Structures are given as structure tokens and as C-alpha cells.
Amino acid sequence: MGAEVGMATQPSPFPENEEALLALARAVRETGYSFTTVTPASHARVNARPRNAEARSLRDVFGWSRPVRPDRLPQGLARLMEEAGAAVSDGGLLRPTIRLSSLDGELFTHSAYPPSAADAVFFGPDTTRFVAAVLAHLDGLERSPRRIADIGCGSGAAGIALAKRSPGAETVLVDINPAALRAARVNARLAGVDGIETRRSDLLQDVEGSFDLIVSNPPFMIDASERAYRHGGGPLGAGLSLSVVEAATERLAPGGSLVLFTGAAIVEGEDGFRDAAGATCARAGLDWSYREYDPDAYGEELDDPAYGEAERIALVVLTATRS
Structure with a gap:
């Protein structure tokens, strides 16, 4: 089966009924469900296998986004999916419009595969890497942050993970995408975390x-469709990442820090994003460090003419601190 076989041609919007979506997610969690979400490229390859044309388990439905016969679902689950707007009818089958992914002992709702809608809520291996990077930074802090911002929060995974470990802190999940904010609110309630506020905002406008800790995993690709979760704009997709650095330099409290997990296109051995971000931090008087988390990710993107000068795309972590 190809990636689009058995699926509607138009992407489905992320559900708007948050209460019903929360009830559905809790019901799925009670079954013992867990799923590690892979990259879209891996997802397409696995779903293309002929035996994977229809779902046979909840992992197939809510992980692999495969259409399912309603009578194969646990009792009451089809009704919950329909009430939540988490399924559409597809030739006698139910096609899920959300996924549920496991991370940090929690489940997170996000958009179904393929995440082709302009306002899709993305969750993938980079989410796992991002959360690991911010938690490692949190472990090294001398004092627990009292005010945290997750810029471009998406599913809210990083902010929720930080809030779980920062009792009494105020955590603001920020995104320009209303669908992401709906997902983040559901996910915070699903995790039972207090002190979470969602705010629709372009960066921190x-x-x-001010904030003791600002974290962000902004879009960093060149995406012709300009999907909210993917398109970074600017030089080689670095525009939004540089804007996050600039915004953070103005809003860090004394002793506050920024953790930015992003991608950088390397041209002739030079990392233009590192140079520009480092200069911004230096002008603001911030101490900063920079490392490549993975020197070669998303190699398939190099086929795009927009990356005609790039030799690799690295995943990087920038940390900046106001002393």
C-alpha cells in the first residue's frame, strides 16, 4: 500500500472538542497503549507494506494512522473517536485524524500521518531529542526556574516535561498555531501537570x-508549502530560529537561560546559523555554547534545489545564559 492508499486526499483538521479528545486519550491510555513515533520517511515505508493496509491493533490506529473497521476497536472507542472528531469515515472504515505518542512516561496527542495540513501539529524523533536536551540542561541548573516559556510549543512536550520537574513554576506554552495550542492543553491535562498556560503569540510578542528558562524547537526547513510546523524561512530555513534567539535575548531574567534545539544547513563546511546566532548572543552580553547533536540529519532534503549549496543539515543545540 502506498502512503496515500486508503486515506482521504484532503488533510483533516486537528479536533476542536478538547474535552472529548481528552476522554478519548484517557480511554486509550487505560488499555496500556504505547507508541514511539518515527520520521515521516520511515512511517511511509512501514505503511507501504501490503499487510498494513488496515489496522489490526490500537497501535496501528493511533500510532500508524491506519484505517480501521469499527468492530475491531474496543467497545465504546469508535463512539469516543467520533465524538472527539478524531476520525473520518472512509469507505466503511474509520480513519484516525490524530496520533498518540509516548514520551517521558506520558501520551501526547498530535496530528495523524501524513502531517500535510498547513496547521498540522507535529511530533517525531526531534521532539524526543529536544526534550532530552532541555531536561539535561534543567539538571545542570543551580536553582529551579520559576517562569518557563516554550516558544513554538507544538504538542507542548518540552514545556510539560519541564513543568513536571519544576513544582510551583509558571510554564507558558506559546504557539502561533491554534491547533497546536489545543493539543498542548489536552496534553497538559492528560499528564496532570499544573501551572501550564497556553498563549497564542508570534514568539513572545x-x-x-521575563523568564528564567526559555526553550524552543522551531521549524528550520525550507518548505514550499510553508506548513507551520516545518517552514523556518530566512536563509536556508534559519529565519525563525534566529528570531527566537533575538526574542530570548530581550526576555531572559538575570541568570536565565535559553535552550534552542534546531537544524543548521552547512555550506562548504561553514555554519551560517551558528555565526549569526552567536553574534546575537554576544551583542546581548550572553554567555553561549553550541554543539552539533547530530552532524547529518534529513539527508533526503538535500535533493531539494533550495538546498543546492548545502552539504549537510546538522541538528544543533544552542544554550545562552544571562549572567
Whole structure:
């Protein structure tokens, strides 16, 4: 089966009924469900196997986004999917419009595969890497942050993981995408985490005050469709990442820090994003460090003419601190 076989041709919007979606996610969690979400490229390859044309388990439905016969679902689950707007009818089958992924002992709702809608809520291996990077930074802090911002929060995974470990902190999950904010609210409630606020804002323009910790995993690709979760804009997709650095330099409290997990296109051995981000940090008087998390990711993107000068795309972590 090809990636689009058995699926509607138009992407489905992320559900708007948060209460019903929360009830569905809790019901799935009670079954013992877990799923590690892979890259879209791996997902397409696995789903293309002929035996995977239809779902046979909840992992097939809510992990692999395969259409399912309603009578194969546990009792009551088809009704919950329909009430939540988490399924569409597809030739006698139910096709899920959400996924549920496991991370940090929690389940996170996000958009079904393929995440082709302009406002898709993405969750994938980079989410896992990002959360690992921010938790490693948190472990090294001398004092627990009292105010945290997750810029471009998507599913809210990083902010929720930080809030779980920062009792009493105020954590603001920021995104310009209303669908992402719906997912983040559901996921925070699903995790039972307090102190979470969601805010629709372009970077921190509509958020007040300073922060002890700002984290972000912004889009960093060149995406012709300009999907919210993927398109970074600017030089080789670095535009939004540089904007996050600039915003953070203005809003870090004394002793506050930024952890930015992003991608950088390397041209002739030179990392233009590192140079530009480092210069911004230096002008603001911040101490900063930079490392390549993975020197060669997303190699398939190099086929795009927009990356005609790039030799690799690295995943990187920038950390900046106001002393």
C-alpha cells in the first residue's frame, strides 16, 4: 500500500472538542497503549507494506494512522473517536485524524500521518531529542526556574516535561498555531501537570515579563508549502530560529537561560546559523555554547534545489545564559 492508499486526499483538521479528545486519550491510555513515533520517511515505508493496509491493533490506529473497521476497536472507542472528531469515515472504515505518542512516561496527542495540513501539529524523533536536551540542561541548573516559556510549543512536550520537574513554576506554552495550542492543553491535562498556560503569540510578542528558562524547537526547513510546523524561512530555513534567539535575548531574567534545539544547513563546511546566532548572543552580553547533536540529519532534503549549496543539515543545540 502506498502512503496515500486508503486515506482521504484532503488533510483533516486537528479536533476542536478538547474535552472529548481528552476522554478519548484517557480511554486509550487505560488499555496500556504505547507508541514511539518515527520520521515521516520511515512511517511511509512501514505503511507501504501490503499487510498494513488496515489496522489490526490500537497501535496501528493511533500510532500508524491506519484505517480501521469499527468492530475491531474496543467497545465504546469508535463512539469516543467520533465524538472527539478524531476520525473520518472512509469507505466503511474509520480513519484516525490524530496520533498518540509516548514520551517521558506520558501520551501526547498530535496530528495523524501524513502531517500535510498547513496547521498540522507535529511530533517525531526531534521532539524526543529536544526534550532530552532541555531536561539535561534543567539538571545542570543551580536553582529551579520559576517562569518557563516554550516558544513554538507544538504538542507542548518540552514545556510539560519541564513543568513536571519544576513544582510551583509558571510554564507558558506559546504557539502561533491554534491547533497546536489545543493539543498542548489536552496534553497538559492528560499528564496532570499544573501551572501550564497556553498563549497564542508570534514568539513572545503577546506574552509579558521575563523568564528564567526559555526553550524552543522551531521549524528550520525550507518548505514550499510553508506548513507551520516545518517552514523556518530566512536563509536556508534559519529565519525563525534566529528570531527566537533575538526574542530570548530581550526576555531572559538575570541568570536565565535559553535552550534552542534546531537544524543548521552547512555550506562548504561553514555554519551560517551558528555565526549569526552567536553574534546575537554576544551583542546581548550572553554567555553561549553550541554543539552539533547530530552532524547529518534529513539527508533526503538535500535533493531539494533550495538546498543546492548545502552539504549537510546538522541538528544543533544552542544554550545562552544571562549572567
